[in-house]
Amino acid sequence: MLPNDPLANVLYVDLTKKRSWVERREDLFGKYFGGAGVAIQLLTENCPAGMEPLAPEAPIVLATGPLEGLFPLGSKTVAMFKSPHTGNLGESHAGGRSAVAIRMSGIGAIVITGANTNPGYLSIEEGKAYFRDATTLWGMSSSVTAGRIIRQNESSAGLRSIMRIGRAGENLVTYADVSTETYRHFGRLGMGAVFGSKKLKAVVVSGNRTLEVADKVAYRALYDEINTAAVSSPVMKKYHDLGTAENIQPLSALGGLPTRNVQAGCFESAEAISGEHYAEHYLGRRLACSHCPVACIHIAALREPYQDEAYYYKTTMISYDYEPIYALGSMLGLSNPEQVLSLMNEVETLGLDAMSAGVCLAWATEAMEKGLVTEQDTGGLKLEFGKADGYVAGVEAITSRSNEFWKILGRGVDAAAARYGGADFAMAFGGNEMPGYHTGPAGYLGFMLGARHSHLDNAGYAIDQKELTKGLIPAEQLAQKLMDEERWRQVLSSLTVCFFARGIYTPELTLRALAAAGYNLTAEQLAETADDIYRAKFAFKLANGFGFDKLTIPQRVFETPAVVSGFDEAYMRRAIAFAAGQLASPRA
């Protein structure tokens, strides 16, 4: 890295003692770049094995990388924490303005430990922490309103990020999210509950500065090369035009869109909740993360009449994407696009992870159909596929933890199935509710073998669609492919480049971009660092209770025809055993 790059400044904040300090960590940023690579080291240092995820001393790590502020599409912040949802590695990525704000604040990472006695929020200006009171914001019905009030109280408009929780996080729902700039999310694995356990309503980060580069002329030339590639890429155009929601209809047509708790892979109403339909009828605005020319964030304008007065309307701006449409649409059998938007808006303002919330409600609906869960359990609430009212009430019940059933459902489908039965259709992998890809063995193995049990760890769903439709490959070979992809992605998420730009940031280009930031490496050194980061994440997982042999596979995976079918549990187990052999031991 370049000498004196502020990236290596780590801001440590102790909420209990209301103390903060900065340490230069060139040892970490020099070797692991930033993002995931640095965050896993900071997490491991500050979270010894066995620490309770919601203990006051449990750390929240937010890290950005060397390409932030330098190149387009460097726009992600990597959050790491011990997940209250799975009990092992919590890792979640978000964009918005978070990454650039952290970098412009003159720091590369933030480590927050301790807990507030009274609700508070943290304001980080130019790398310095200020402790603010948030008593009045605690319990506020909408996280969007809380964000607005913080916005009005803080300076540096346009140069800041506001990461905040909703009531779900305050109430310690283990899949509560942290949202940033209203519409981007550290969605998965429950960082919202970790914030909530610390009585930390929000973290605001702001700052502005110039950053040095290794060679000014070469930097500008490389910038133009990356920018031209980004604005002319067909993949980027696709994300700009319809956004990720473009995938709803194609996946449904292939049989890969999870529908009614994966009782089907084709949704008969896919057209009504498709990216095309939303863009034509509801798209009100597109937004971009900082330094991204694509602008994939699609915001619908939903105009609804009040029932009690004629010609009286409210218009709500609601962010939509493929994943929430799947989880709160097809997975629940909802075919009315406006009802799906309304449910998404509820989930947004409560501060729940959309995927886990949708999968939990889908499981609960099927459990009610099968008589495993009754209206007595749900407090009189009847959940039926296709009926939106029950789901709006359901997300509120999960958030307010209104009785024993909803409390358990607020810990995820595995917890609920352990209590009520129905494990065969509890659609979680490694303890994390599934993303929207019923594509086949690579997709499901990807969820299980990925360090954060996300489709983004290794894009197994793409292997199903592109390769396995031609025929299955040996299980070991498939596991290897998934691991190779995940290993490379450690580089992107350490730099920290948006995965949508993975086609642009090839290893060759990545080495040149790193050189502009003062890192001179060979391809072999880069691959070795990627492997180190990948293994460090699994070392943390394994030290905190994760086991390849503990992975369970709901039978539903094998029962409902997928894009690629004809695989069985033995095939999956062979792949898992191969990955365990590779990852549970040090590099040979």
Next chain:
Amino acid sequence: MRLSVIDAERCTGCQICMFACTRRLGYAGMGKTAIHIKSVGGMEHGLSVVVCRACEDPPCAKVCPEDALVLRKGGGVLLDPSKCTGCGLCRQACIVSAIFWDKEAEKPIICVHCGYCAKYCPHGVLALEERREEVSNAAK
């Protein structure tokens, strides 16, 4: 020629113009940036582009006690940093808040209307164009 905001409603808030302005000088980041993008009360309600309007009779120049702001052909001002003492009066005089602060140099940052940012705007929000008056004068 001056920088014009063609249509702020097309702005996605990507801030690529802001990065371009500082990169023009060979740096990364946004510390030397003369154009800012802010939400109008939450990004969902839209964005505003804050940049010098190239006044022909600029209030900022009038209040400068050191004559460090020289009238620019085509409107706006050019800063003579050797004369500027960093008093900041020019910022107060700008009613659209388009004079920013270089905290590294302790001097104001004012758009020079070079159009470098407009070249990078991916969504057609910005353009370098002749003032309407210039166009009509040329037609005479």
